[in-house]
Amino acid sequence: MHFQEWLRSLRSSAGLKGSESEDLWSLLPSLPLSSFSLSSLSLSSSSLLGLGALASLTAYWLVTRPRPMRPPCDLQAQSVAVNGDPSCRRSALLKDDSLLEFYYDDTKTAYDMFQRGLKISGNGPCLGFRKPGQPYQWISYTEVAEQAQVLGSGLLAKGCQPNPQQFVGIFAQNRPEWIISELACYTYSMAVVPLYDTLGLEAMVHILNLAEISLVICDREEKAASLLENKEKGVTPKLSCLVLFNNFSEAFVERAKASEVEVLKLEQLMDLGRQNLKDPVPPQPQDLAVVCFTSGTTGKPKGAMITHGNIASNTSSVIKILEGSFVIQQEDVSISYLPLAHMFERMIQVSMFCHGARVGFYQGDISLLMDDIKTLKPTFFPVVPRLLNRIYDKILGSVTSPLRRALLHYAVRRKQAELSSGVVRNNSLWDKLVFNRIQASLGGNLRFALTASAPISPTVLSFLRATLGCLIFEGYGQTECTAGCTFSMPGDWSAGHVGAPLPCAMVKLVDIPDMKYYAKNGEGEICIRGPSVFRGYLRDPERTADALDSDGWLHSGDVGQWLPNGTLRIIDRKKHIFKLSQGEYIAPEKIENVYMRCVPVLQVFVHGDSLQSYLIGIVVPDPEVFVDWAKERGFVGSYEELCQNPDVKNAVLEDMKAVGKEAGLKSFEQVKDLHLHPETFSVANGLLTPTLKSRRADIRRVFQEQISSMYSKTAI
Structure with a gap:
């Protein structure tokens, strides 16, 4: 039997391609193939067995390798120029x-x-x-659909109209009743x-009235x-009914009655719906689904009008x-937080x-999130960069x-x-030896994570793609384009960009002279x-015109750069730019x-204004690493004491300048002084928006004394 015939039989039995069998041959001794036959070799039976074992192991590796x-x-x-214009691109898919x-013919609305x-x-x-310390309890799809129909019928019984001009407010934390209430509205086109x-308070009044x-x-x-307090003050006259998930006091009912506001438990409204059950009135793609008010960092909130068609195209x-x-x-499960x-x-x-x-x-309770994740064992993990940064820091720490x-x-x-060659897995030797505890801390079943809402460091993203052993995609967008307009392409595990345009979006770059x-x-x-681009801002033509131009392009306020592979990199921000006193844009x-x-x-x-020639900063040090970082540099003290130490402040400033220089910041873009603050910016203290962006005006107001003090020093 010639060796070539034996190799062919091995290839066919192992299901190998030609190139892979040649790989196998390259692992064996270099001998002439043409005249080589097993019978021509005077090998001992043990040598033949060894050769066969080696070939079998090699074939097994080729078949089972990732x-x-x-x-x-x-x-x-990854993207294609539209009409030959390289600044305007769409998905290569x-x-x-x-x-x-629409991806599926039968899914043209959220309903x-x-x-x-x-x-x-x-x-x-x-x-x-789940309740504390308990396993998860589940409500079935059938139950959710039934509850949504009876709740929607209850809303109609209370005078709501089954059309997209009927707005229903939902003021609650994430929980099943939130989704059931939303679906109740969609079931009847509200x-x-x-x-x-x-x-x-002021924004809430504005929204209820608008x-x-x-x-x-x-x-x-x-x-x-x-909400009732606003009605009592006479500033929200149309409010007439409050529906609660949780129990409430009789005193609250009486107080509301005095202001002609009815208070109901969710179950009461559902009972009313059962007695007056109506057939669904499903929405159309062009119908309004949600008015999403963006908190913004200044001014009154804007109500972005998102249609069912917007949602369907973005999801599709x-x-x-x-x-x-x-x-x-x-079988997939996502964690909602x-x-x-x-x-x-x-x-x-x-x-x-x-x-x-x-x-x-x-x-x-966000402090219990990791316990919820370990209990739920999600396969799908939506995440924001701040949380990924915390996971990264904890692993290194x-x-x-x-x-x-x-x-x-x-x-x-x-x-x-492995990632650079397109392989994503969580069953390698390194996963078993090094990363298993990290993966177990997130439930051990993760298949997919999606990060969005803010830029993420390429270092952190590449590190976590390796350690978590799951697909981690990055997306970019904003409320006004129904969440996303670009998305990582499967197989591209490089970092430093936000992917190519989604199939529902054209993306173009326009000059900012x-x-x-x-x-x-x-x-x-x-742009x-x-x-997937929104209809405009609710009853606000002026700000709609600022966001949407006459050709239907949404202007994002972000600055992007097309990379040679057709992906987009976010490089700057237009909306919060300001000038220093010498004319430099920041x-x-x-x-x-x-x-x-x-x-x-x-x-x-980072703060500056047109009356000053340099930037200053407010820095919150990382509580988990700051004390040890300072100790390595000869500074000893508690977290709070170190924040007040001027020498520690200078050490942090030098570290920041070094990182800034390495990243290519110009001299005028580097902060010249800073204040160390021991309390994190948070949603609770009003310094972050719910999407974890800085409330710039509020931070300036809170730290006005420190800002003035830094600028009162001799000009740098």
Whole structure:
């Protein structure tokens, strides 16, 4: 028997391709193939057995070795110029310039998407919740659909109209009743207006009056009382009904009655719906689904009008990009903790519902989130960069010995080498030896994570892609384009960009002469057009005209750069730019994102104005690493004491300047002084928006004394 024949038989039995059998041959001794036959070798039987074992092991390795993910397009050409204009691009997944509106023919609205999941899953689990120390309990798709219909019928019985001009407020934390209330509205073509704590009294009054909301669904008496207080003051005259998930006092009912406001428990409204059950009145794609008020960093909130068609096209585009690499299955489960009042979390949930998958809610206490994750064991993890940064810091902070640190970094490099060849897995030797505890801390079942809402450091993203062993995608967008307009391409695990345009969006860059960004150089303000772009701001034509131009392009205020492979990089911010006294333009958020890479820095706020010649900063040091970082530099003290030590401040400032210089910041973009503050900026203290962006005006106000003090020193 000739060796070539034997090799062919081995190849066919192992299912090897020709190139792989040649790989196998290359592992064996270099002998002439043409005249080589087993009978011509005078080998002992033990040598033949050894040779056969080697060949079998090699064949096994070739068959079972990890396969790189096959990308859906050429990763060197992920987007295509529209009409020959390289500054305007669309997804390479599209056959032509026609943008994607629907992926499934039967899912053209958010209501349709849930109905599709209902057909797939039926009595399967849909919404999960838990009590402290308990396992998750589940409400089935059938139960959710039934409860939504009776609740919607109850809303109609209370005078709501089954059309998209009817606005219903929802003022609650993430929980199953939130989704059931939303679906109740969609079942009868009503539109949802989410409310949230940090909007503040003035903004809440503005929203209730602008949308003419008469009925608000709340979770707790405290929230309902804040709304009732406005009615008592006579500033929200149309408010007439409050529906609560939780129990409430009789005194509150009497107080509300005095202001002609009816208070009902959710069950009471559902009982009323059962007695007056109506057939569904499903919405159309062009109908309004939600008015999402963006808190903004200044001024009154704007109500972005999002249609069912917007939601369907955006969700469909993500499904299109992931086809062939990640298909959401009925067994998948997502953890819900990001605010449902914002589109990012809502789009995640719609995607899950469309495939009959599950959504488990956290208990409502962010300090218990990791316990909820370990209990739920999610396969799908929506996340914001701040949380990924915390996970990254915790991993590095937990490795104290030089040997373990060296092993961690070596294992990360080996996994990153696999990633660069397109292989994503969590069953390698390094996963078993080094990363298993990290993966177990997030439940051990993660298949997919999506980060959005703010830029993430390429270092952190690459590190976590290696250590978590799951697909981590990055998206970019804003409320006004229904969450996303670009998305990572499967198989492209490089960092430093936000992917290519989604199939529902054209993205173009336009000149910003003041900042010296020009589209001809592949740089400019990011503008988006397509079926996922919002209808405008509710009853606010002036600000709608600022955001949407006459050709339907949404102007984002962000500055982007096209990379040679057709992906987009966010390089600057237009909206918060200001001038220093000598005329230099400053984009503080770009500088803050650079300084966030400093080891001792958890949060940073960069400030300057046209009367000053230099920048200063407010820095919140990272409590988990700051004390040790300072000790390594000879400074000893508690976290609070170190924040007050001027020498420590100077050490932090030097570290920030070094990182800034390495990142290419110009001299005038570097802060010249800073104040160390021991309390983190948070939603609770009013210094962050619910999407975890800095409330710049509020931070300036809170730290006005420190800012004035820094500028009162001799000019630098």
